[in-house]
Structures are given as C-alpha cells and as structure tokens.
Amino acid sequence: MLLVYGSYGYTGRLVVDEALERGTDIVVAGRNAEKVETQADETGYEGRVFSLDDLGVVRDNIEDTEAVLNCAGPFSETHPTLVDACLAEGVDYLDITGEVDVFERLAALDDEARDADVTLLPGVGFDVVPSDCLAAYLAERAEDPYYLAVGLRSMTSISPGTARTVVEGLGKSGVIRRDGELRDVPAAWKTRNIDFGDGDGTVSAVSMPLGDVSTAYRSTGIENIEGYVSLPRSARLAARASRYAAPLLRTKPAQAALKRLADAVAEGPDEEERETVKGYVWGEVRGENGKHVARLRTPETYALTARTALEALERADEVDAGFQTPATAFGAEFIVEFDGVEREDVDS
Ligand SMILES: NC(=O)c1ccc[n+]([C@@H]2O[C@H](COP(=O)([O-])OP(=O)(O)OC[C@H]3O[C@@H](n4cnc5c(N)ncnc54)[C@H](OP(=O)(O)O)[C@@H]3O)[C@@H](O)[C@H]2O)c1
Numbered sequence: 001m002l003l004v005y006g007s008y009g010y011t012g013r014l015v016v017d018e019a020l021e022r023g024t025d026i027v028v029a030g031r032n033a034e035k036v037e038t039q040a041d042e043t044g045y046e047g048r049v050f051s052l053d054d055l056g057v058v059r060d061n062i063e064d065t066e067a068v069l070n071c072a073g074p075f076s077e078t079h080p081t082l083v084d085a086c087l088a089e090g091v092d093y094l095d096i097t098g099e100v101d102v103f104e105r106l107a108a109l110d111d112e113a114r115d116a117d118v119t120l121l122p123g124v125g126f127d128v129v130p131s132d133c134l135a136a137y138l139a140e141r142a143e144d145p146y147y148l149a150v151g152l153r154s155m156t157s158i159s160p161g162t163a164r165t166v167v168e169g170l171g172k173s174g175v176i177r178r179d180g181e182l183r184d185v186p187a188a189w190k191t192r193n194i195d196f197g198d199g200d201g202t203v204s205a206v207s208m209p210l211g212d213v214s215t216a217y218r219s220t221g222i223e224n225i226e227g228y229v230s231l232p233r234s235a236r237l238a239a240r241a242s243r244y245a246a247p248l249l250r251t252k253p254a255q256a257a258l259k260r261l262a263d264a265v266a267e268g269p270d271e272e273e274r275e276t277v278k279g280y281v282w283g284e285v286r287g288e289n290g291k292h293v294a295r296l297r298t299p300e301t302y303a304l305t306a307r308t309a310l311e312a313l314e315r316a317d318e319v320d321a322g323f324q325t326p327a328t329a330f331g332a333e334f335i336v337e338f339d340g341v342e343r344e345d346v347d348s
Contacts, residue, residue, distance in 0.1 A: 002024070002313050002314070003048070003062060003065045003067070003068045004019070004313075005069070005071065005082060006029075006030055006071035006072025007029055007036070008035040008036060008039050009071055009072060009159075009161055010302070011071050011096060011125070011309075012030070014274075014305070015069065015071060015310055016043060019045075020043055026045055027046045027047070028046070028047050029047065029049070029050065031051035031052070048061050052072075052081040054081075059085045059089055062082075062091050066092065066317060067317070068092070068093055068094070069094045069312075070082050070093070070095035072161075073096070073161045073162075074099065075097035075102045076099055076101055087109070087112060087113060090116055090117055090118060091118065092120075093106075094122065094124050094313055096127070097122050097211065098127025098211045099211065100213055103211050106122050107218060110322045110323040111322075113321055113322045118321055119319045119329070121316065121329055124309045125304075125305035125308060126298070126302070126304050128210070128211045128216075129308040129326040129335055130304070131152065132325050132326045133327050133331075133335035133336075134294060134332075135148055135220050135283055135285070136216075136219045137343070138284070139220035141292045142290075142292050143288040145286065146224060147225075147284075148226075148284070149227075150212045150281070151192070151196065151227075151229070151281070151282040152279070152280070152282075153229070153282075154277065154279040155277060156277045156300050156301050157268060157273060159302065172187070173186060173209075174209050175209035176207070176213060176226045178223075178224055179224065180217070182213060182214075192205050192207075194228065195282075195346075196282050197282075197297065197344060198297075204230070206230075206231055207228055208228065208229040210229070213227060219325045219327040219328055230280075269302055275300070276300070278298065278300065279300060279304060281295060281298065282296075283295070294343060294345045294346055295343070295346060296341060296342065296343050308334075315330065
C-alpha cells in the first residue's frame with residue numbers, strides 16, 4: 001500500500017490525479033478531516049486523517065503501508081515525525097523537498113535507515129530529479145570530475161506551498177559545496193550567463209542554495225557544487241537586497257506576515273500553464289578531460305513533479321535501503337524516460 005501525505009495541497013492533488021490516470025492504488029492523507037474526506041469521496045481512494053504532532057499516531061497510520069510520499073511542505077516542518085515513523089515501522093520515505101537542510105538531515109540518517117531496511121528518497125520532484133540525473137550523466141563523461149554547476153529556469157507561476165518555502169529561505173545565506181563541505185555564502189553572491197536552450201540566448205542566472213549541493217555530492221562524489229536560478233532582473237535585485245534585510249526577514253512576525261501573503265497571492269499554475277510552459281535545466285561538469293555541458297528541456301515543473309514523484313513512489317520497493325538520490329535510486333537515464341523530456345549535449 002502506498003500513502004500520499006499532504007494529498008489535498010496543490011501538488012498533492014496533481015499526484016493524486018496522476019495516480020487516478022495511471023490506475024495506481026494509493027491512500028490519501030493529511031491533517032484536515034474535511035479535505036481528506038472530500039478527496040476520498042471524489043477519488044474512491046481510502047482517506048486517512050492524521051496530523052504530524054504525535055509519533056504514535058503517525059506510526060499507527062502508516063504501519064500497514066510500504067512507502068509514504070510526503071507532499072506537505074515546508075518539509076523542514078513536516079519531515080521529522082514522518083521520517084521517524086517510517087524508520088520505526090520499516091516503511092520507505094519519499095518527498096518532494098528541495099531544501100538543503102532536509103537533504104542533509106536525511107543523509108545523516110543513512111546508517112539508521114540501512115539498519116531499518118528503509119529507503120530515504122527525498123527530492124523526487126522537479127527539484128531535484130532532472131538536475132540530479134543531469135549531474136550523474138555529465139559526471140559519467142568527465143574524468144575525475146571536480147566541479148559541477150547546475151542552473152534552473154522556468155517561467156511558471158508558483159504554488160502556495162512553494163511561496164511559503166521561499167519565504168522560509170528569505171534572509172538566509174546562500175549555500176555551496178567547496179572541497180566536500182557545505183559553505184555559507186552571501187545570498188545571490190554570484191551570477192553566471194547561461195544559455196538554457198529556450199530560444200532566449202544567454203541569460204543571467206543568480207546563485208541559489210539548490211538541493212543539488214547535497215544530492216549531486218552523493219550521486220557523483222563531486223566536491224565543488226554551485227546552483228543557479230534564472231530570475232527576472234527585479235527578483236535578482238530583490239534576492240541581493242535580502243542580504244541587507246536579513247535580520248528583519250528572519251523575525252517571527254515578518255515570517256508569519258509573509259507566509260500569509262504567500263497563501264493569499266500564490267495559486268500555482270493553471271491547467272493551461274501546466275500543459276504549455278516548459279522547464280529548463282543546464283549542467284556543467286569540469287574534469288581532467290575538460291568541460292562537459294548538457295541541458296534538459298522538461299514539461300512544466302509541477303506537471304513533471306507529479307509524474308516523477310508518483311513513478312518514484314511506485315518503484316521505491318526496487319531501491320536499496322539507506323539515503324538515496326533520484327540518480328542513485330534509478331540511474332542517470334531516469335529523467336529521459338518521461339514524456340516531453342529532451343536532453344542535449346552542448347559541449348564536450
Ligand atoms: N521539489 C519540487 O520540485 C516541488 C514541486 C512542487 C512543490 N514542492 C514543494 O512541496 C510543498 C507543497 O507545495 P504545494 O504547492 O502542494 O503547497 P500547498 O498547496 O500549500 O499544500 C501544502 C500541503 O501541506 C500540508 N501541510 C503543510 N504544513 C503541514 C503540517 N505542519 N502538518 C501537516 N500538513 C501540513 C497542507 O495541509 P493544510 O492545508 O492542512 O495546512 C497541504 O496539504 C512545498 O514545500 C513546495 O515547495 C516541491
């Protein structure tokens with residue numbers, strides 16, 4: 001039995017729709033009784049109502065399942081109890097986080113997960129499936145790879161959960177990996193000009209603390225990793241300005257007000273956007289035999305997330321126990337198995 005937690009959120013609903021379309025049997029779950037029951041009625045799936053406050057309650061609700069996909073974010077808040085329950089009950093844990101802290105905490109539980117015969121597989125959405133697979137693909141082509149840069153570009157609207165997760169990151173420093181260690185750097189400390197292959201030519205991308213600084217390190221062993229995101233100019237300036245406003249942005253009242261604002265204004269892409277907008281991922285690996293660059297064109301980020309997350313959930317039983325990334329779990333070719341994904345070598 002496969003359980004989707006946070007199933008009535010924006011992204012959770014897309015995962016449930018995908019399961020219905022594919023005929024996958026799942027249990028829908030979350031903390032709001034009315035929303036879970038409505039969704040269970042509409043879909044015919046079993047619904048389970050439980051919050052994440054009490055470990056015993058969570059254990060009781062997942063003990064008869066094989067794997068749990070957590071779609072309730074920010075994951076810094078939701079992963080601890082669900083992961084502890086999964087480890088205690090021998091249930092595989094997956095989520096769609098892109099948060100570096102969450103990846104690092106789960107990576108630190110690797111031994112515990114192996115002992116419990118549990119797979120911990122975070123990041124099975126747009127963050128980080130395409131970039132992780134691209135990093136692994138490029139690393140295979142490089143001799144003794146020592147540097148990886150990953151860039152993301154998508155002009156889609158964002159969902160309430162993503163907006164709240166972005167608010168949590170405001171005022172925090174950037175993070176890169178240097179000589180194998182995570183290093184804090186100023187927010188938006190560097191820019192790079194990147195051609196994502198979307199017809200806009202070379203555009204400016206600003207450094208961001210992408211989950212790849214955790215995941216690609218485990219997938220490829222590369223010790224120097226930087227993440228970049230292409231943002232409109234106003235957002236780039238705001239990202240840099242957030243350095244100076246950091247003490248204010250990190251206060252509880254500011255965080256609460258901004259999260260309320262995020263809930264009010266962010267709706268997520270509508271169906272037309274999900275069907276027409278594209279996502280772009282660029283990667284560069286440097287090794288002893290030179291520089292290797294490739295890029296991916298993907299379906300819209302939330303549409304792709306629903307597909308990669310459900311596929312990973314269905315195939316979790318074939319993955320080894322312990323901490324895994326999408327590429328260590330399913331290989332570098334995993335991403336190109338999805339309809340609408342194209343990979344292109346740019347330089348080698
Ligand atoms: N990796 C990726 O590429 C990717 C793609 C899409 C989304 N995401 C991430 O996924 C998360 C959800 O996004 P969304 O767009 O679906 O957001 P959303 O529409 O706001 O839904 C969030 C869901 O999480 C639940 N939730 C939040 N906090 C909870 C808590 N403390 N305990 C129990 N349930 C809780 C909410 O339940 P209530 O309504 O009861 O609060 C709701 O069901 C965000 O962090 C987003 O960044 C990642």
